[in-house]
Amino acid sequence: MGFGAYLKELRTQRQLSLRALAAKGDFGYAYLSRLETARTPPPESTQMLDRLVQALGLLPESTEANELRKRAFEERVKRLPGVPAELSGGQTKLTYEEAARARFVRYLREEEGAEYASSASQLNYDFELVPVVDKTLPPIALKIFRFIPDERDEEVATSRHRYWSWLRDALEAKGVRDVVVKTPWVLNASKRTGEAHAHHIASLIAAKYRELTNQETFTVEGFVIERSKREGRPLMTAVSGVRGPVPLAVTRAELVRLLRKKRAYLPPESSKHRRVLLAVQSGTNVHLPEVLKAFASPLFDDFADLEQVFFDGEKGMHLVYDRDVREAFRTGAVDKLTPQKQQLFEVLLARRLEEHDEFCWDLVRKITDTKHHLRWLKNRDAREALAWFAERLVEQGRDAETWWVVPLLAKDNDPDVGIAFEPPGGETAGLYTVRGATCWLLRALVAKADTEQLKEVLTWVTVLSQDENLYVRRQVTHPLRALALRRSKGHDDAFVAESIKQLTLKFLHDNERWPALVHAIAPAFFAFVDLTAAEVERVASVLLKHPDAGNSQLAARLLVDFAAARQPVLRSTLLSLAEKGTPSFRRQLANLFEDAAVDDSTWPVEAFAALLRGAPVSEVDGALCDVLLAWLARDVTDKKALANYFVTLVQRQTSAPANDPFLSSLLFNIRRVWGHLERAGLWAQMFKAAEVLVEAGAVPSDHDGLLEVLKRVPQTHRKQSEKLLKRFNENWARREEAFLLRLKQSLVFYGARFADLRPVEHMAREDALLFAVAQSRKHASILRVVPDVIAKNADKLNWETLRLVSRQRGIAAELGMVTYLAAETMALDYLKANVEPLKDARPAPENPRYFPEVTSKAERKLADLRSPHAALVWHLRSNVTSESFA
Numbered sequence: 001m002g003f004g005a006y007l008k009e010l011r012t013q014r015q016l017s018l019r020a021l022a023a024k025g026d027f028g029y030a031y032l033s034r035l036e037t038a039r040t041p042p043p044e045s046t047q048m049l050d051r052l053v054q055a056l057g058l059l060p061e062s063t064e065a066n067e068l069r070k071r072a073f074e075e076r077v078k079r080l081p082g083v084p085a086e087l088s089g090g091q092t093k094l095t096y097e098e099a100a101r102a103r104f105v106r107y108l109r110e111e112e113g114a115e116y117a118s119s120a121s122q123l124n125y126d127f128e129l130v131p132v133v134d135k136t137l138p139p140i141a142l143k144i145f146r147f148i149p150d151e152r153d154e155e156v157a158t159s160r161h162r163y164w165s166w167l168r169d170a171l172e173a174k175g176v177r178d179v180v181v182k183t184p185w186v187l188n189a190s191k192r193t194g195e196a197h198a199h200h201i202a203s204l205i206a207a208k209y210r211e212l213t214n215q216e217t218f219t220v221e222g223f224v225i226e227r228s229k230r231e232g233r234p235l236m237t238a239v240s241g242v243r244g245p246v247p248l249a250v251t252r253a254e255l256v257r258l259l260r261k262k263r264a265y266l267p268p269e270s271s272k273h274r275r276v277l278l279a280v281q282s283g284t285n286v287h288l289p290e291v292l293k294a295f296a297s298p299l300f301d302d303f304a305d306l307e308q309v310f311f312d313g314e315k316g317m318h319l320v321y322d323r324d325v326r327e328a329f330r331t332g333a334v335d336k337l338t339p340q341k342q343q344l345f346e347v348l349l350a351r352r353l354e355e356h357d358e359f360c361w362d363l364v365r366k367i368t369d370t371k372h373h374l375r376w377l378k379n380r381d382a383r384e385a386l387a388w389f390a391e392r393l394v395e396q397g398r399d400a401e402t403w404w405v406v407p408l409l410a411k412d413n414d415p416d417v418g419i420a421f422e423p424p425g426g427e428t429a430g431l432y433t434v435r436g437a438t439c440w441l442l443r444a445l446v447a448k449a450d451t452e453q454l455k456e457v458l459t460w461v462t463v464l465s466q467d468e469n470l471y472v473r474r475q476v477t478h479p480l481r482a483l484a485l486r487r488s489k490g491h492d493d494a495f496v497a498e499s500i501k502q503l504t505l506k507f508l509h510d511n512e513r514w515p516a517l518v519h520a521i522a523p524a525f526f527a528f529v530d531l532t533a534a535e536v537e538r539v540a541s542v543l544l545k546h547p548d549a550g551n552s553q554l555a556a557r558l559l560v561d562f563a564a565a566r567q568p569v570l571r572s573t574l575l576s577l578a579e580k581g582t583p584s585f586r587r588q589l590a591n592l593f594e595d596a597a598v599d600d601s602t603w604p605v606e607a608f609a610a611l612l613r614g615a616p617v618s619e620v621d622g623a624l625c626d627v628l629l630a631w632l633a634r635d636v637t638d639k640k641a642l643a644n645y646f647v648t649l650v651q652r653q654t655s656a657p658a659n660d661p662f663l664s665s666l667l668f669n670i671r672r673v674w675g676h677l678e679r680a681g682l683w684a685q686m687f688k689a690a691e692v693l694v695e696a697g698a699v700p701s702d703h704d705g706l707l708e709v710l711k712r713v714p715q716t717h718r719k720q721s722e723k724l725l726k727r728f729n730e731n732w733a734r735r736e737e738a739f740l741l742r743l744k745q746s747l748v749f750y751g752a753r754f755a756d757l758r759p760v761e762h763m764a765r766e767d768a769l770l771f772a773v774a775q776s777r778k779h780a781s782i783l784r785v786v787p788d789v790i791a792k793n794a795d796k797l798n799w800e801t802l803r804l805v806s807r808q809r810g811i812a813a814e815l816g817m818v819t820y821l822a823a824e825t826m827a828l829d830y831l832k833a834n835v836e837p838l839k840d841a842r843p844a845p846e847n848p849r850y851f852p853e854v855t856s857k858a859e860r861k862l863a864d865l866r867s868p869h870a871a872l873v874w875h876l877r878s879n880v881t882s883e884s885f886a
Helices: 003-013 018-025 029-036 046-055 063-079 095-112 153-173 194-211 247-261 288-294 323-331 339-354 358-371 380-395 403-410 434-448 451-465 470-488 494-510 515-527 533-543 549-565 568-580 583-595 603-613 618-632 639-652 661-679 683-695 706-712 715-749 765-775 780-793 799-809 812-825 829-834 857-866
Strands: 116-118 127-131 140-146 179-183 217-220 223-227 235-238 274-280 308-313 316-322
Touching (some): 003 029, 003 063, 018 029, 095 116, 095 127, 095 140, 095 274, 095 308, 153 179, 153 235, 179 194, 194 217, 194 223, 194 829, 288 308, 288 316, 316 323, 323 339, 339 358, 339 380, 358 403, 380 434, 434 470, 451 470, 470 494, 494 533, 515 533, 515 549, 533 549, 533 568, 549 568, 549 583, 568 603, 618 639, 639 683, 661 683, 683 715, 715 765, 715 780, 765 780, 765 812, 780 812, 799 812, 799 829
Parallel strands (some): 140 274
Antiparallel strands (some): 116 127, 127 140, 179 223, 217 223
16 A cells, blocks of 8 residues: 555544645645645655644554655655665655665666665765775765755645635735736745735735836735736736756855865865765756756865765766866866766866856867867867857957967868758848857957958858858858958958959859848948949849848848949839839838938939839838928929829829728828928829828828818819818718717627617727717717726726826826716726826816817806716816716
């Protein structure tokens, strides 16, 4: 019978339910259930076992209590891999220590051929192991260290989740949603007091939530509360985040503290013991590479109390620290190291190079000079760190110290030359390798090298530019661009300059099917002022094979740059592409013309006309609208031609949908366009554009300023203007009627009561409410249902958004009034806190505002007499009484 079955037997003998036993021992009900069904191992902690004994009503030293402890030990031993069968009850050490000792003894036998057994000596270390066969071997003082020492994590997690459930329910009951609550790691979650404590904390949170309306984050007795933009129940997490130490920080510091503590018990000058630390992995967050880096720390360089550290992890036992490796690091005598210790030595080199240890740099050079190659350094992380260290030296002006390593790293075997595929999306920028890191070293050397040294750099850049690995070719674009920039300064001879140009052109040609490489190398060509027209066209054509926004922009810039000042013959190519090129290229070309001069050159205007002759594309036309606006704002000679272009743009969009990007751009800039045309006296063009917009069904909510333009049209266009105004108002009436129908259907969806209307979610909850408040000025029927909608959706509304947008739209007081009406008529006083920040601290104005609007003196007088308290608080007058909303 296992531990779980025996526990269940003891419980049933005493007629205790699982919940009763959990309450008596302050355990989690689910945890005890998993113990009895053997889904979780028995507790290691003697304190937890004693609590179980006490909850069962057993005497501490009774037969049943000792049997329960024994079965717990035996079952934990069985669950651990590699534990000898002779391990059984009666041991004095904790289960994991006994199992770890057994695995270490087996490792010594299998890997070192040494047979050891435990002695009876009482060291301050966990075990003393003595040799069984070869008595000349030193005894071993073994200290076992576990990475996660907290044995109550599972119980703490169960308790925490129980408390979270109570707190979430309490917050929802108080109307607090859309928040993230970060709780302390250990909580008061006992069943006797935990629920009451959760309700107390929820009350404090709710009070501050409504008090600090403009504060995104606040703290309540150690609980951190963050407002969330998502809708739904409150989210719970722990302040301390994921539990467990970080190997490079907490574990390293803890080991140093622990081992120094043992110095008085095992003095290094007198002890004959081989002092070994065994680090046991008890959590999934600890991995071998991290442990290797932890023990490569300088903290252990002169640690006399420690000879070796082994890591007992998922993949077996590994040596992660050895004092012989530290000695080899000091002297450079690596030939005497075993292959296992050689690996540790190289990990140590990699870590120290990453930390910019110059002694390590000199040591690598010393060993390399002796061996005449770098193949001895098999650790790729160390070789890559060597390249980054060399780049740092170049940046410090010590480039003379780095030339020896360039040919060694440029011929490195990392990455594998067979990996030459394009990753998803073509992204290769962040993938570094040894040869890739060498490219950055070459980039740094370009600026420091003299002409002869530059030839060597160019040689290695040429080799790497033809690398079979795509990732390396992506990194080689950096030294290529640096070479192009240096070439533009004219410091070197003609042969080097021409070689750089031809190498860059060849690289583009060889990699034209890789979008990421094309985009990365393209900026280099802006530095080549001597490109021929044919070469420019070739570069642009390769860029346009991948017509995304980035490559299209680079192609447009290149053609405009050369066509404007260097190769006028390219203008015909540019004009052709402006009319027949891809939409992406045409849009990027239009964007470039926004800052172009049009008063002293005709070719930008010609290119603009070519863009206009091309097929209508909303994004392109929107960019052209921005260009015209910029040109109209300048003192150019022929604004009439520009105005005609604008009319043409508007005419092209008469059939565009309401959400068309061009119309959005036009809407954004329309007032400024009217102003420029009016100041220039271009009434005919301005009226023509207005006519096109009205005929297309434009209304004030679509195109701000159009109504004012029609009213200001001169007498020569007055009759046409009156006809357009009539058509304009008809359009608005039709649109307003349709809009009101959609608004009412949305309000019905959110709980309003309109007869004969079906609920349809046309608008989001906040949008529907804000539009309803605005329309309530003219439609009292809508005003009467708004408080009901607020009351029914109070917990789901984003009040921060409502406050912000109501201020922007000038309806803050109106929103406050209807919220107060909802609070008073539905007895929900807490709603008032949501709109308190909207109150105007200034005294009430002499001329009050009326809501809804009044149309006669009688209505005004009635509103003065009947205004409810909720309206007066917000400096408003209303002839709709509180009884209307009951």
